Amino acid sequence: xxxxxxxxxxxxxxxxxxxxxxxxxxxxxxxxxxxxxxxxxxxxxxxxxxxxxxxxxxxxxxxxxxxxxxxxxxxxxxxxxxxxxxxxxxxxxxxxxxxxxxxxxxxxxxxxxxxxxxxxxxxxxxxxxxxxxxxxxxxxxxxxxxxxxxxxxxxxxxxxxxxxxxxxxxxxxxxxxxxxxxxxxxxxxxxxxxxxxxxxxxxxxxxxxxxxxxxxxxxxxxxxxxxxxxxxxxxxxxxxxxxxxxxxxxxxxxxxxxxxxxxxxxxxxxxxxxxxxxxxxxxxxxxxxxxxxxxxxxxxxxxxxxxxxxxxxxxxxxxxxxxxxxxxxxxxxxxxxxxxxxxxxxxxxxxxxxxxxxxxxxxxxxxxxxxxxxxxxxxxxxxxxxxxxxxxxxxxxxxxxx
Numbered sequence: 001x002x003x004x005x006x007x008x009x010x011x012x013x014x015x016x017x018x019x020x021x022x023x024x025x026x027x028x029x030x031x032x033x034x035x036x037x038x039x040x041x042x043x044x045x046x047x048x049x050x051x052x053x054x055x056x057x058x059x060x061x062x063x064x065x066x067x068x069x070x071x072x073x074x075x076x077x078x079x080x081x082x083x084x085x086x087x088x089x090x091x092x093x094x095x096x097x098x099x100x101x102x103x104x105x106x107x108x109x110x111x112x113x114x115x116x117x118x119x120x121x122x123x124x125x126x127x128x129x130x131x132x133x134x135x136x137x138x139x140x141x142x143x144x145x146x147x148x149x150x151x152x153x154x155x156x157x158x159x160x161x162x163x164x165x166x167x168x169x170x171x172x173x174x175x176x177x178x179x180x181x182x183x184x185x186x187x188x189x190x191x192x193x194x195x196x197x198x199x200x201x202x203x204x205x206x207x208x209x210x211x212x213x214x215x216x217x218x219x220x221x222x223x224x225x226x227x228x229x230x231x232x233x234x235x236x237x238x239x240x241x242x243x244x245x246x247x248x249x250x251x252x253x254x255x256x257x258x259x260x261x262x263x264x265x266x267x268x269x270x271x272x273x274x275x276x277x278x279x280x281x282x283x284x285x286x287x288x289x290x291x292x293x294x295x296x297x298x299x300x301x302x303x304x305x306x307x308x309x310x311x312x313x314x315x316x317x318x319x320x321x322x323x324x325x326x327x328x329x330x331x332x333x334x335x336x337x338x339x340x341x342x343x344x345x346x347x348x349x350x351x352x353x354x355x356x357x358x359x360x361x362x363x364x365x366x367x368x369x370x371x372x373x374x375x376x377x378x379x380x381x382x383x384x385x386x387x388x389x390x391x392x393x394x395x396x397x398x399x400x401x402x
Contacts, residue, residue, distance in 0.1 A: 193225015
């Protein structure tokens with residue numbers, strides 16, 4: 001394995017706003033640094049005085065734009081473009097690793113500005129992406145400069161292929177398994193009357209909180225001790241409006257949790273619920289809950305079904321079907337042995353997503369790109385093993401521009 005590479009990571013979304021891509025980039029940066037590589041991360045930063053890691057370089061203040069069924073906080077424009085070019089020039093990176101290059105932010109600007117070896121990771125799962133369809137011609141000019149494409153899931157790879165063509169290597173999102181494996185529950189949890197936990201944005205419809213609240217309304221009358229822990233940023237008011245007033249006191253809303261309390265939250269309920277409606281390419285929240293050994297009930301969207309191995313590492317219910325969710329969650333609440341078996345299966349299944357494994361896969365892509373990015377694209381830049389693994393990567397779009 002090549003040691004001491006200079007790696008530039010580009011995150012298109014505001015660093016100080018929680019999100020799966022931001023977390024992925026941050027965890028990957030820490031993993032690469034732990035492996036002995038030199039890492040710099042470029043990302044928009046909105047909050048003045050935000051607590052930033054030493055390797056984070058602010059790219060400018062973000063602005064909110066609708067993107068993939070959510071609101072993305074991105075940074076674009078001449079001033080940001082100048083910062084991107086300066087960061088690339090000063091970084092002298094061996095490899096530039098751009099996340100979500102199709103996002104209208106510093107990722108796309110980096111594709112346009114850079115000339116050296118480039119790897120891109122695609123996170124989005126949205127077969128009807130209007131943004132990607134409308135900008136496909138402009139995006140292709142940037143995509144042609146990429147040496148390698150990575151998709152975090154089959155759904156993300158399919159979105160890439162349908163909108164931009166080409167192919168990608170599948171490397172999943174990672175999770176710091178040991179970070180989530182052990183923790184004391186939050187004070188007063190899980191209690192004795194049964195409890196369900198949810199973590200996610202409270203005001204983003206596709207996260208499915210409304211479905212969970214409807215299921216809770218169905219379960220609660222026959223379970224007087226049942227409580228619901230709903231943690232995350234955003235205004236829960238619109239979703240809570242559908243819950244009868246007599247039940248609302250049993251819904252606990254601690255707001256956005258810090259990193260330590262987020263880990264504790266996964267250990268604070270009998271059942272962890274991920275009721276997302278769609279638009280998810282992977283499921284970071286699932287792998288975190290799996291690392292904690294939680295008994296999970298999740299919607300059967302493709303990304304979640306894949307991570308939960310078709311239901312062997314967690315229960316699945318029909319996405320958007322509150323009655324089916326109530327049925328599955330109720331069965332788990334009534335069966336502690338089933339919960340224990342699912343928790344054990346989740347811990348075993350999540351090992352494949354540990355950052356030690358995932359980061360090694362990413363570094364192998366870097367090495368393959370460096371090997372096949374010589375001046376005539378036939379002479380390796382560095383001496384590396386060219387075994388069957390490298391050949392397989394090359395066939396999936398690594399080392400050969402589309």
